[in-house]
Amino acid sequence: MSSPISAWSHASQERVQTILDSYPEPRSAIMPLLYIASLEHDRVSPEAMRQVAELTGVTPAQVASVASFYTMFKRDGVGEYLVSVCTSISCFLRGADDVLEVVEDATGARRGETSSDGTFTVEHVECIGSCGGAPAVQVNYELIEGVSTDNGRKLVAWLKDTKPQVVLADEMQQLFGGSRSFDWGGPEPEGAIAPVPAFGPYGSSGEGR
């Protein structure tokens, strides 16, 4: 029987089996597999959902019902860098709306949109648990706390200029961050290779692809 994911990278194919093995029921693997599939397809495409359905023994419609419930499964695709600006209450009180505006200006993408060259998608997000280091921004879910408007602008310029293959929270915090919710401890070598949370078992810079 041919595998539905024979076109996926070897690393991704190996991860699929590990993930399926770590749950008592295969359906539980839908969310992790959607993350891996979106690395392979650059978004949660209909084809990605069909593959995940086949791997977990459910229908594509059931996978779609899951994918559409959660904001982090991007069915429409996003730019190389997903810039998420928190505008929930604590960040709002600390000036997050101004940070969002400078990020929109610097990227050329309004909230919910992707820049014309495909480099940036900008979104405003609800609380990302960084209230003690407000305002907070994530790039491909890697965090920067204490972001001033000035540094928000510089962050976007830096992403444009250097086009990092791997986005590292420690590096961005050092360059563009301010006060943090707490000492992060560190250093942390793993970072994001795509707009998907950098978590080793689902794929990240630390594991290759």
Add this chain to the structure above:
Amino acid sequence: MTDLILTARMTAHPADSHMIDRFVATGGYSALRKALTELTPEEVKDEVKASNMRGRGGAGFPTGVKWGFLAASEPRYLVVNGDESEPGTFNDRQLMERDPHQLVEGIAISSYALGIGHAFVYIRGEYPRSARRVQRAIEEAYAAGYLGDGILGTDFSLDVTVHLGGGAYICGEETALLNSLEGRRGEPRLKPPFPAVEGLYAKPTIVNNVESISNVPWIVNNSGTSYAAIGPERSAGTKMLSISGHINKPGNHEIIMGMTWRDMIYDLGGGIPDDRALKTWIPGGASAPWFVPEEHLDTILSIDDVAANGSMIGAGAVVVMDETTNVVAAAHRIVRFFAHESCGQCTPCREGTRWLEDVLKRILDGRGRPEDIDLLLDISDNISPGLSWPPAMTTICPLGPSAVSPVTSITRWFLPEIEAMIAGGGDSDG
């Protein structure tokens, strides 16, 4: 101040408190060894029950009592709730990133006590660093024989799986979390049946918060009665508080409850920037009704005292707002959150939160009508009849009623300000 429980290691060893070598060198996994070699599962459960620890995720139900409800059939599961998403809360994130082995040790001890062979840690998708550190701790623990088959030479075996969320606040509600972990939409289930009887895959399941489980190693090492002796009688132990907003020292603080709010804000929190006046604060996350200085500065910070004053400690998020705050804009921001995060199952929540958001927005935009205040309260009453505390519900879960809290807070404490905004044509900052 007694010695800190949860943050002692990360305070003493900020660079490497998350690494197994540091953990073991500072007494880590000694509680697991003690539990497995000196105590029966029943004895461990008795210690946790004697601690009087109340669940740290927000509801405040005693953890030991919850454990007592676990049905006997097998398999059984432990699910650790690391889906911390309540606006203002970031203390579980610190516990997962700075002392993940403390959590893993708590998981292993709790699973031994409850006769569980497979535990899950559900971590919100926006916390990749938390997930990485917990995953690394799990891998280190397997390699060192603290997880896996035949732990520490006993016949107790345990597997632990980290599961990443997908960006949905509602998955912090335990039955929504279980649906999500099963690979479904994160929609809360009707209770009963409670998870302890029919939880993950309809099997008996205990769902506990990260902070609750992180306390278990200390309780086993020092006894439940020692834990119960810390702090006020019905708010035993320490509590992680997340402080944010207009405050000089934002961050997490591990406290012993029983202080006044005045001490919390002006001593622990360092007061308000530029000595501006305190206007209001949220004592327990976005879902909680607000406190005001005229009424509550000398209220005691304990689970029961805050509840008696019509609000809650919740997961421990304090959001401070100074005199410059536009309270309608702040309330709108919180209501918008709940409208965005409503799962859509229940009409009063799905429709009501959106109505509340729209009406607050039009007041901010200068299109408010005098009758909008009554309209806000009427919509609120449809979501949570009687507008009482704790809230009555017309919904499966408390998300809808949570959206009512900021609305009733501003109409109760800042009515003239809303009326003035409606009369004066709004405020462009919203």
